[in-house]
Amino acid sequence: MSSEIQSAVGFAHARPEKAEELATLLVSFAERSRNEEGCLGSWINQDADDPTLFVFYEIWATRKDLARHIAQPYMKEFLAGRDAYLAKELEVRPLHLTGPAEEAAEPADPAEMNQRYLDAYAARDVDAIMAVYAPGAAAVWEPGKAVSGDEHRAAVTEFLKREPKLSATVRESYVAGDTAALVVDWSIEVPGSPEMTGTGRGLDVLKKNARGEWRYVITNPFGSQ
Known part of the structure; x- marks a missing residue:
């Protein structure tokens, strides 16, 4: 895969009364992401011991694809109103691939x-x-x-x-x-x-x-x- 691959891991600490609502919202975001150009994967996880902590992980083919995703109206709306769901600030860590990525077998035909x-x-x-x-x-x-x-x-x-x-x-x-x-x-x-x-x-x-x-x-x- 291209060396331009971009990935990010994020941590969202929900307000206890908003945990279920945030879970539904994040899952819907992951589903939308997987239908966007350049998305190589999007996953939402819930902490096994803390039901208010959600961890998401995304992989994008290029920086341009990631930037386009962040600019989507549903993402901009969530980020603007995130305080209504979160107990503390959203933490996102950008990641860079440090080793060779295994090429997925893509049909030539x-x-x-x-x-x-x-x-x-x-x-x-x-x-x-x-x-x-x-x-x-x-x-x-x-x-x-x-x-x-x-x-x-x-x-x-x-x-x-x-x-x-x-x-x-x-x-x-x-x-x-x-x-x-x-x-x-x-x-x-x-x-x-x-x-x-x-x-x-x-x-x-x-x-x-x-x-x-x-x-x-x-x-x-x-x-x-």
């Missing part, structure tokens, strides 16, 4: 992202599912209706509760520069929901980002309709 998508669904891992998408990507959940961002994540989270079994095979793959289109034959079985069980042929679009990673920008299982 965009069609390989299909298997990563399937593996994430099989693991019921919402974070892994969202990680195959580019920031702002659109997913079609009904013909003519696409969702993105927080709405997309919420839809995936709710759908996984139904224990769906998904299989998909790339039928055709086309690449033009940093853009790819996949024609995918899929089948899905949703226990107790025959109306959601079936097969189809979809069309997915992927883009290669600045780090050379293929990410979905559109997934449309109804592409043939």
Whole structure:
């Protein structure tokens, strides 16, 4: 990974009466962060002995990505009103990578992202599912209706509760520069929901980002309709 990688660890001491509210807020921030460009990871932890202490850890690909994150309206709003939640000042320590980072294996062929998508669904891992998408990507959940961002994540989270079994095979793959289109034959079985069980042929679009990673920008299982 690039030597520009930026990370930070932070400590937030909540007012006792605000601990639960702050926990919900910080978790929502981490979820939003993971959908932002350049975010390589965002985690929120609660101290095992002190329920009012939260520790967060974030990794960003570049300084520019981190600066863009801090400038997001939801971050600016929280920082401006943080005293309402915190018993003492927020402590943030910027970190720099001091050793070589292990390179994540990224598919050279965009069609390989299909298997990563399937593996994430099989693991019921919402974070892994969202990680195959580019920031702002659109997913079609009904013909003519696409969702993105927080709405997309919420839809995936709710759908996984139904224990769906998904299989998909790339039928055709086309690449033009940093853009790819996949024609995918899929089948899905949703226990107790025959109306959601079936097969189809979809069309997915992927883009290669600045780090050379293929990410979905559109997934449309109804592409043939």
